[in-house]
Amino acid sequence: MAEIAVPPSSAAETRAPIRTRALRRAAGRFASHLMIIGVGLFFVVPFLWMFSTSLKSNQDISRVPPNFLPHDNRTVTVDGADLPVYLVEIDGRQQELALVKIAEGYGTFLDPANPSAEAQEIRMKFAEPVLQVGLRWRNYADAIHTAHRPSLGVSFWTYVQNSSIIAILSIIGTLLSCSLAAYGFARVRWPGRDLVFYLVLATLMLPFQVTMIPLYLFFTGTLGWGNTFLPLVVPTFFGNAFDIFLLRQFFRTIPEELADAARVDGASELRIFWNVMLPLSVPVLATITVFTFLWAWNDFQGPLIYLTDPRRFTMALGLKDYQQQHSVSWNQLMAAATMFTVPIVVLFFFAQRTFIQGVKLTGLKG
Numbered sequence: 001m002a003e004i005a006v007p008p009s010s011a012a013e014t015r016a017p018i019r020t021r022a023l024r025r026a027a028g029r030f031a032s033h034l035m036i037i038g039v040g041l042f043f044v045v046p047f048l049w050m051f052s053t054s055l056k057s058n059q060d061i062s063r064v065p066p067n068f069l070p071h072d073n074r075t076v077t078v079d080g081a082d083l084p085v086y087l088v089e090i091d092g093r094q095q096e097l098a099l100v101k102i103a104e105g106y107g108t109f110l111d112p113a114n115p116s117a118e119a120q121e122i123r124m125k126f127a128e129p130v131l132q133v134g135l136r137w138r139n140y141a142d143a144i145h146t147a148h149r150p151s152l153g154v155s156f157w158t159y160v161q162n163s164s165i166i167a168i169l170s171i172i173g174t175l176l177s178c179s180l181a182a183y184g185f186a187r188v189r190w191p192g193r194d195l196v197f198y199l200v201l202a203t204l205m206l207p208f209q210v211t212m213i214p215l216y217l218f219f220t221g222t223l224g225w226g227n228t229f230l231p232l233v234v235p236t237f238f239g240n241a242f243d244i245f246l247l248r249q250f251f252r253t254i255p256e257e258l259a260d261a262a263r264v265d266g267a268s269e270l271r272i273f274w275n276v277m278l279p280l281s282v283p284v285l286a287t288i289t290v291f292t293f294l295w296a297w298n299d300f301q302g303p304l305i306y307l308t309d310p311r312r313f314t315m316a317l318g319l320k321d322y323q324q325q326h327s328v329s330w331n332q333l334m335a336a337a338t339m340f341t342v343p344i345v346v347l348f349f350f351a352q353r354t355f356i357q358g359v360k361l362t363g364l365k366g
Contacts (some may be wrong), residue, residue: 047341055135061330072134076112085112086127090120096130136331140339143332147322154310156336160320166232166303166314167296173236174292175285176241181239182247183273187259198246202242208301218303231306232299236292243288250284251277270316290351294344315340 036222053061055070063071076098083098088109097109100119107124111117184190184195188281220226225234254277262272276284300316305314313321319336 020361050334051338052148054139054331054338056331057136069133070135071131074130074132078110078112078115085130087130088122088127107321110303139331139335143335146332152310158317159313162312163297166229166292170236170296171289171292174288177237177239178243179247182251183246186248186251188269200241200244227308232302248285250281254280293347297344
């Protein structure tokens, strides 16, 4: 039987579209990764710049052009004192001299190699500092110390404690109230259930500015909760539309047969909720925990409205109070802001897998 020969030109024409598709896929993957890296840098670079600024000296912050890495004057020990080193031109040659003091635009310099020699007075505009990469970790200790207000019994750790109390109580209130409400909307059949659920979702369209003044008058005037944590914590025990929606959608993805089997065994709805639904809902509960912590820890407007005593200030208010009470030391302010941000980064780092899984598994089932 004769074999049919394929012309070489036909084989080449067959391979060409395959190579073209492979190149297009590779180019598409490259463009996608490039876009992801660009978006990631958009969020990461400000944090890295804040962290870098927190380790700089006041002189390094005002240096033009700015340096990304913290730089500090190289110092030399002369007679037991650490003095900054400057590059100074004397008699046509440059020397490294130690700066003793500055007065009226003139600096008093000593030769570190020969401290007993006569000091020289040189205009500072002719002296250039000798820089080296230096990390000022003491900015963090200075920020904590500067935030201390002994007359009021307030310190940096007071703000951390207040923010932690509000965040923990908010997480507990949100998980309890929203999970119960979501289970009622997802699994319990009662007249008007869907209508009430739509009304709950409608509250998402109400901006905070609409309810801010009525809530303030109610909490401070009617209930007398002014200057307490109660207006910030108690509302979380009554649920919120977004988390209820998130949990309801997740509960509806859990097979109904599991709940039916528990009912056959005589379990009540509350027992089904506690022993069947919640153990299967760890990913979405972790997601809501992260969302609630971020909201409570970063909240500035709520504490600003209800809290007036510095002893009850949160971290967000403490940073603003720190900026108002002292002249702006940007390195210390960035150090305080970094300490404010670190708990959020650490929480997301350890919970990111569960957090992403919860978002991915939260269905959009009607």
